[in-house]
Amino acid sequence: MIARIVLELGPWTWWVIGLVLLAAEVLVPGVFLVWIGIAAILTGLVSLALWETGFWIWEVQLVFFALLSVAAALAGRKIVSRAGNTSDEPLLNQRGASLVGRTALLEEPIAEGRGRVRLDDTTWIVDGPDLPVGARVRIIACSGRQLTVESA
Template sequence: MDDGLIWILVGLVLLMAEIVVPGVFLLWIGLAALGTGLVTVLFAPGFATKVVVFLVLLAVGIGAALTLRRRQKPPVRVNTPDAGLVGRMGTVTERSPAGARVHLGDSDWSARVSGEAEVGDTVRVDGVDGTTLVVSRVRR
């Protein structure tokens, strides 16, 4: 069997494996193998040239993948406890040595207060720790 056809066959096998095994690493190796196979069929280069062509095509593919990855938007954080809560204002409804409760929107949340805040004070959500709000008193 011709070397070029072997490169093309290996590239196709890797591309099919990419479909079965999720990820994107086999895609670039498979495309580099296909490209090397095409160069081999068209020009019949020596072994060293085939290796260099394969490595150059692989480097170009990895560079393209990294460029595409940088352009992706960060994942949308839907239905996570801190989605949309940080920065919102609430009211302290209960304060005890064990912690506090804060009314925020239409819900009451357990809260950990940074600093001093009494019942009725307005607080701002600074973060979320599990299902506990981390809040601080808003100074007027």
């Protein structure tokens, strides 16, 4: 059945498949079918050139399309990742990192390198030089839920 469809449409089979995949990309989010659609159209271009040769049977075309689809998807992934999806809020989900540079008052003294500071609605564990309660500190680094401070 596949062979009959390919023979009836000729090299245009791949053009039709490619255009259907590109149209489906509009309905399916994710920018994935674009690359497979491009691979189908490129397979159609090659089919136009090689249609009359004896070795360009539908099985060879299918293998060529599969290899080209994988290559196009990998190339597309690299292109999309290189686009650099920069955010206007780069620290949005990194609360600790967004605190670096702020100053606060110690809620508990830093004794033996550890203490607590309150920032907004959260109490944070801090490490730094020994300081008394109420000392002003500047946050210089964050590691998980622990902040590193210095005297401000």
